[in-house]
Amino acid sequence: MTRKMERTSPFLTAFKGNIGILAVLVLLFVALALTSPVFLTEDNLITVLRQISINVFLALGMTLIIILAGIDLSVGAVVALTGTLTVGFIVNAGIPLVPAILLGLLIGTVVGFLNGCIVSWFKLPAFIVTLATMNVAQGIAYLYSGGQSVRITNDAYTTIGTGQLFGFLPLPVLYMFVLIFIFSVLLNKTKFGTYVYAIGGNREAARLSGVPIKKVEIAVYTITGFLAAFAGIVLSARMYSGQPSVGQGYEMDAIAACVLGGVSMAGGRGRISGTVLGAMVIGVISNGLNLLGVSSFWQLVVKGIIILIAILVDAQKGKRLNFSFKFAKN
Template identity: 55%
Template sequence: MSQLSTLTPKRDNFPINLGYGTKKFIRDNMGILIGLFILCVVITIINPNFLTSNNLLNVLRQTSTNLYLALAMTMIIILGGIDLSVGSIMAVTGVVTTGMIALFDTSVLVAVLAGLLVGMIFGAINGYVAATTIIPPFIITLATMNIARGAAYVITDGKPVRVMSDSFNFLGSGYLFGILPMPVLYLIILLILCYFIMNKTKLGRYMYAVGGNAEAARFSGINIKKIQFFAYTFSGLMAAIAGIVLASRMFSGQPTAGEGAELDAIAAVVLGGTSMTGGYGRIGGTVIGALIIGVLSNGLNLMGVSSFWQYIVKGIVILVAVYADVIKRRKKA
């Protein structure tokens, strides 16, 4: 295991505690934090409504769905993989959950558990094939992306499944104590969980080691197949959570839900400084990256910018941010 210490890159310190961890988090993410601050200032100058409490809560609620996916995507990209199927898994889990409630009159708990199970099954398929074959993860998840999306259309015949259950709709639209949106509460819990996995467990250290040098990690005794299987299964679970929350917010399961969601998740991870070649990444950076995307989308909506132009603007911002990060890393090297 002595080799493992040399393989494991320096990990992030998400500011769970004040003091050194917070200072290090700010120092490591200074560039994107400044970018987020400037973006907020510019949007506020153009439209002061941006800083209202209702709008900020709306930004957090919208960003939370992307972050569910991005947290798991961070793990997979650190491993040197990719998961293109998460958007489609969102759709199929959403329609399975709403279909069980609306068509079979099952309880909300049973329907939600069924949706989570479906997401984990798709993730486990990705993980098993990635771990036991030489097929690139890009191709594997591209295939399951189409399978899951097709399943969502087959189940619903291309039509939304409407749900009028107050208890189900509360999952995505309710508030804790009338203040905190439920999707944000789930996000806080999942953030703590992912931080703990990546920074306080052997599993997290092994992910960095495998992404940094898979062959050396194998010689160090790390079971790479188990690590890959866990990461993709966890990604399926997180996509299922995102799909169920989104279906609850829309009061229906939509077979078109989650289209392009995988790209937003990857963008958040890359903006947060995670290396696409694997071996390096930060959960804290991913959070900031997702906030940048969420704030940008919200600001463009407030400014009345057409959704068609929003794709172009977001693409330019992502390209510039990634290029700046590459330059910074070259200077450090």
């Protein structure tokens, strides 16, 4: 009996920690099921999963960064950059498929590595550093493509974003499930994950404990760059083109997913499960508003309000935790 409880305790912990966002998700499902007969159909639910997959790719890396008390505003631009360049390598430069994809992944990884090095070595605010690299990445994508989308008809490439497993499960959704599992293990079952939480919770205490802060920070930003590159390649394959304008606002969706899922902007707190549920909430809201015929402009307003509410809730949680800590000390 005890062993069984030990095996299920992580799931129970995740459930209890995400009870609020789970309740919101259930309410959304009920409300949309009552207002749209299409919402609960199999095709639409698979569409929702496909739509949130890109956001989840980005949000997984963003979760690590925010737990470190950092931020990365460049991920959306890296999506556009890697998608555009990878397609361009294949179509315009005639580079074979696999080397072109590896080059695209390398470019995104290098952007993340540079972000991490600058933030860690020069101790500059991550907001400013990644804002700068966001503009650089976006500018390179436009310069390379001349502001035009680059069309691709290579079946082997487009299958990356449009293929299905067993005839019904989209490959991007499969990638999403695999990455969720990998990052859950990385954050909860490895020394690296322990270091991430330690740095975000108390940087000075982590340093005194011998945590290699610079190496961990660089690794986290590098991983996030890789995930953004992967998202860019999958998205360009799904759209049959590399588009320099794509990816705008993706960083905000990733941040919103993290904050909605309980990742603290102050650092040191957060779960992969919460981030995934946060991405689900955003995806369900967007899908529901589309089904109801709500303007995309209003959708931006709704997303902004959601982010604001989530940040306010996070701030109140932080105040309660600080009060509890002070009370315990006294």
